[in-house]
Amino acid sequence: LSPRDAEIIQLVRTAGAMSKSELARQTGLSRTGVGSRLAVLREMGLLEELGEGPSSGGRPPSLVRFASDGGSVVAVDMGATSVDVAVTNLAAEPLVHLAQDIDVREGPKGVLNTTTDLVDQVLAASPHAAGRLKGIAVGLPGPVEFLTGRPVAPPIMPGWDQYPVRELFEDRYGCRTFVDNDVNLMALGELWAGAAARVQDLLWVKLGTGIGCGIISQGAAFRGISGCAGDIGHIELGGDTTVCRCGNLGCLEAVAGGEALAMRAEGLALSGESRSLARMLDERGSLRAEDLGVAAQEGDVAAVELVRSAGRAVGAVLASLVNFYNPEMIVIGGGVSRLGVRLLASIREAVYRRSLPLATRDLVLTGSALGELAGVTGGGAMVLGELYGLSPAGS
Amino acid sequence: LSPRDAEIIQLVRTAGAMSKSELARQTGLSRTGVGSRLAVLREMGLLEELGEGPSSGGRPPSLVRFASDGGSVVAVDMGATSVDVAVTNLAAEPLVHLAQDIDVREGPKGVLNTTTDLVDQVLAASPHAAGRLKGIAVGLPGPVEFLTGRPVAPPIMPGWDQYPVRELFEDRYGCRTFVDNDVNLMALGELWAGAAARVQDLLWVKLGTGIGCGIISQGAAFRGISGCAGDIGHIELGGDTTVCRCGNLGCLEAVAGGEALAMRAEGLALSGESRSLARMLDERGSLRAEDLGVAAQEGDVAAVELVRSAGRAVGAVLASLVNFYNPEMIVIGGGVSRLGVRLLASIREAVYRRSLPLATRDLVLTGSALGELAGVTGGGAMVLGELYGLSPAGS
Numbered sequence: 001l002s003p004r005d006a007e008i009i010q011l012v013r014t015a016g017a018m019s020k021s022e023l024a025r026q027t028g029l030s031r032t033g034v035g036s037r038l039a040v041l042r043e044m045g046l047l048e049e050l051g052e053g054p055s056s057g058g059r060p061p062s063l064v065r066f067a068s069d070g071g072s073v074v075a076v077d078m079g080a081t082s083v084d085v086a087v088t089n090l091a092a093e094p095l096v097h098l099a100q101d102i103d104v105r106e107g108p109k110g111v112l113n114t115t116t117d118l119v120d121q122v123l124a125a126s127p128h129a130a131g132r133l134k135g136i137a138v139g140l141p142g143p144v145e146f147l148t149g150r151p152v153a154p155p156i157m158p159g160w161d162q163y164p165v166r167e168l169f170e171d172r173y174g175c176r177t178f179v180d181n182d183v184n185l186m187a188l189g190e191l192w193a194g195a196a197a198r199v200q201d202l203l204w205v206k207l208g209t210g211i212g213c214g215i216i217s218q219g220a221a222f223r224g225i226s227g228c229a230g231d232i233g234h235i236e237l238g239g240d241t242t243v244c245r246c247g248n249l250g251c252l253e254a255v256a257g258g259e260a261l262a263m264r265a266e267g268l269a270l271s272g273e274s275r276s277l278a279r280m281l282d283e284r285g286s287l288r289a290e291d292l293g294v295a296a297q298e299g300d301v302a303a304v305e306l307v308r309s310a311g312r313a314v315g316a317v318l319a320s321l322v323n324f325y326n327p328e329m330i331v332i333g334g335g336v337s338r339l340g341v342r343l344l345a346s347i348r349e350a351v352y353r354r355s356l357p358l359a360t361r362d363l364v365l366t367g368s369a370l371g372e373l374a375g376v377t378g379g380g381a382m383v384l385g386e387l388y389g390l391s392p393a394g395s
Numbered sequence: 396l397s398p399r400d401a402e403i404i405q406l407v408r409t410a411g412a413m414s415k416s417e418l419a420r421q422t423g424l425s426r427t428g429v430g431s432r433l434a435v436l437r438e439m440g441l442l443e444e445l446g447e448g449p450s451s452g453g454r455p456p457s458l459v460r461f462a463s464d465g466g467s468v469v470a471v472d473m474g475a476t477s478v479d480v481a482v483t484n485l486a487a488e489p490l491v492h493l494a495q496d497i498d499v500r501e502g503p504k505g506v507l508n509t510t511t512d513l514v515d516q517v518l519a520a521s522p523h524a525a526g527r528l529k530g531i532a533v534g535l536p537g538p539v540e541f542l543t544g545r546p547v548a549p550p551i552m553p554g555w556d557q558y559p560v561r562e563l564f565e566d567r568y569g570c571r572t573f574v575d576n577d578v579n580l581m582a583l584g585e586l587w588a589g590a591a592a593r594v595q596d597l598l599w600v601k602l603g604t605g606i607g608c609g610i611i612s613q614g615a616a617f618r619g620i621s622g623c624a625g626d627i628g629h630i631e632l633g634g635d636t637t638v639c640r641c642g643n644l645g646c647l648e649a650v651a652g653g654e655a656l657a658m659r660a661e662g663l664a665l666s667g668e669s670r671s672l673a674r675m676l677d678e679r680g681s682l683r684a685e686d687l688g689v690a691a692q693e694g695d696v697a698a699v700e701l702v703r704s705a706g707r708a709v710g711a712v713l714a715s716l717v718n719f720y721n722p723e724m725i726v727i728g729g730g731v732s733r734l735g736v737r738l739l740a741s742i743r744e745a746v747y748r749r750s751l752p753l754a755t756r757d758l759v760l761t762g763s764a765l766g767e768l769a770g771v772t773g774g775g776a777m778v779l780g781e782l783y784g785l786s787p788a789g790s
Contacts, residue, residue: 143753152753153752153753155751200620201619201620213719215719215720217612217613217617218612218613218617222612222613223721224596224720224721224722224754225595225596225721225722225723225757225758226721226753226754226756226757227721227753228718228721228751228753228754229719229720229721230719230721231718231719231721231751231753231754232715232718232719234718234751235714235715235718235719236633236711236714236715236749237633238631238632238633238634238635238645238711239633239634240633246751248749250633316631316633317715319630319631320627320630320631320712320715320716321715321719323623323626323627323629323630324608324610324624324625324626324627324630324716324719324720325610325619325624325719325720326618326619326620326621326622326623326624326625326626327619327620328620354631354643356550356623356626356629356641357548358538358547358548358621358622358623358626359619359621359623359626361621362620362621363620
């Protein structure tokens with residue numbers, strides 16, 4: 001898309017239906033120029049005629065509008081233990097959505113087979129969208145070199161280093177594919193359709209099996225020089241000596257990641273410190289981080305304290321980042337973020353205790369408004385941004 | 396300056412002398428259009444005729460070039476204990492430079508009186524530049540609201556909160572003034588003329604009485620939502636219990652700031668652990684952070700260990716920031732950075748030990764190439780960027 005075309009699309013999408021002469025006025029193009037651009041954009045399915053607008057005397061002008069259903073995007077949001085796949089329209093709204101448990105440690109072949117099966121299913125479920133597929137976005141739970149679309153030494157994804165994820169999707173579906181760290185998709189999704197409309201500088205913190213952070217700087221994804229900006233799971237909690245799978249001591253992920261919390265919850269069950277967790281362990285043979293949330297909701301004292309200590313650990317790291325980055329908003333999302341209100345309260349407590357007052361003066365620290373749809377919404381948004389230069393409607 | 400004018404200036408400045416027709420070709424303007432823009436820019440003193448270039452047959456074309464001596468900028472770089480004032484040309488090169496000891500805690504009136512005296516002196520020393528003053532930049536050692544040019548609750552500057560620094564300079568010198576956190580000036584200076592040419596994402600870490608960090612994101616200063624991004628001096632070193640003047644425990648500045656190091660050096664002198672420092676304390680009655688560097692150079696074991704522990708503390712914080720921000724380059728500057736090679740070595744050691752390998756793969760961690768001129772060079776650069784849209788030549 002040329003910059004002119006992108007400008008027209010963005011105008012019509014944000015300002016609503018518009019006449020040709022209004023478009024000519026706002027872009028500075030001639031009416032003939034606007035006409036030929038519109039023909040191209042209609043052909044691409046991005047704009048549609050709306051019929052006639054109110055007349056100001058002569059022939060009533062025909063209006064064009066953004067065709068949010070004139071195309072579709074496939075968005076894949078892969079976590080360590082599950083993958084979400086959706087078809088979205090050109091407003092990045094998920095139309096069909098499927099999720100399945102996976103284990104990303106089984107390596108790329110099997111996991112991507114499962115993923116493309118899901119993609120085939122969502123496309124089959126929306127034949128109208130399938131025929132108008134514009135692009136694909138894939139979020140992976142680790143660092144990605146955005147330009148090549150390949151994972152780079154992802155710590156929790158053995159066998160995935162340099163795997164040609166982009167090529168696989170482009171070959172199979174015949175359309176442009178963009179691969180990125182999953183947290184960047186989530187941050188973008190929140191910007192487009194969630195809690196962060198009109199926010200310029202955002203941290204989207206994913207608390208899951210791993211812990212990562214999508215960074216929006218001045219309205220755009222910030223990836224760093226090697227594509228691994230936001231990898232906050234291995235920031236050191238000073239004074240903590242928990243061993244992390246990365247080999248270092250006291251990493252945030254080793255204390256507050258989903259796997260670490262499940263192990264600690266089992267510890268509380270086995271030691272008898274938590275009756276609720278002991279009962280659940282008895283019933284099912286193993287525990288997951290979610291169980292900790294259930295026990296804490298029941299008022300189990302040991303579970304509550306474990307949730308709080310996880311929140312304080314996350315908050316201590318975020319306090320440093322608030323001093324450094326002075327963001328406008330921090331969104332807390334991911335599976336572990338659903339452990340209950342005490343988690344967010346403890347994160348906030350630690351952030352407000354240790355950040356400079358000026359740095360928290362304008363800070364909003366909140367849960368995700370999109371929840372598990374943040375990733376696929378952001379996937380749609382990423383494709384629209386990359387292909388057509390579209391940015392969030394509010395910005 | 397209109398975007399067109401800025402484009403012409405930037406072209407001529409980076410590509411060298413140019414003919415009118417070449418400018419017309421590269422900007423897409425008509426020759427007449429170029430001619431009228433050039434007249435304006437010559438009038439402003441930003442461009443000059445170079446005489447005639449080589450002829451391609453007809454009348455030899457006249458060339459224009461950027462008039463780096465066609466105007467000047469005053470740059471003020473205020474630290475906690477000294478102020479540097481310089482006049483720079485339009486290439487941000489300092490022409491006259493004066494420095495004086497101050498105590499920023501004495502409040503704005505006296506300190507700014509001293510400062511304007513210095514400004515008057517540098518202007519008197521360069522009468523050619525004084526007549527062509529385009530703007531003033533002022534760097535302060537604390538958070539500044541860039542839009543209003545006022546300090547905001549600066550921790551080490553009692554009495555300065557909301558003081559109208561910009562108005563004071565604009566009223567007295569009758570030209571546009573830009574006030575910013577000093578570390579932002581230093582980062583900008585390094586980008587224009589120092590170690591960071593062509594760097595997009597840079598952290599410039601000032602180790603002085605206070606500790607702060609200038610952030611360059613995608614080539615431009617990043618200030619955060621409240622203007623206090625980069626305030627890393629009060630990031631918590633987990634496990635450390637040193638009391639900081641901010642009231643918290645274990646702040647980086649309380650362990651590795653210049654004042655903290657001077658106090659610790661005195662401690663080593665008084666306890667007899669360091670003979671070198673005891674001798675210096677005997678001779679002068681008090682110690683400064685620099686003395687620690689001298690003792691370490693002499694091989695004094697206790698002094699060496701104190702320098703190393705300061706380096707490790709700085710490195711531990713930077714390791715977190717490298718994981719989060721994945722910058723291309725970190726520059727270490729400020730008075731404390733001159734404590735000797737062991738300091739930089741210890742910082743590097745801690746950063747490489749605790750950052751993710753991928754995040755340090757492309758990282759350059761180095762000393763400042765500009766030293767104490769970083770701030771005033773950056774002041775020149777800031778005015779040129781704000782007034783004329785100029786960006787570093789290499790970018």
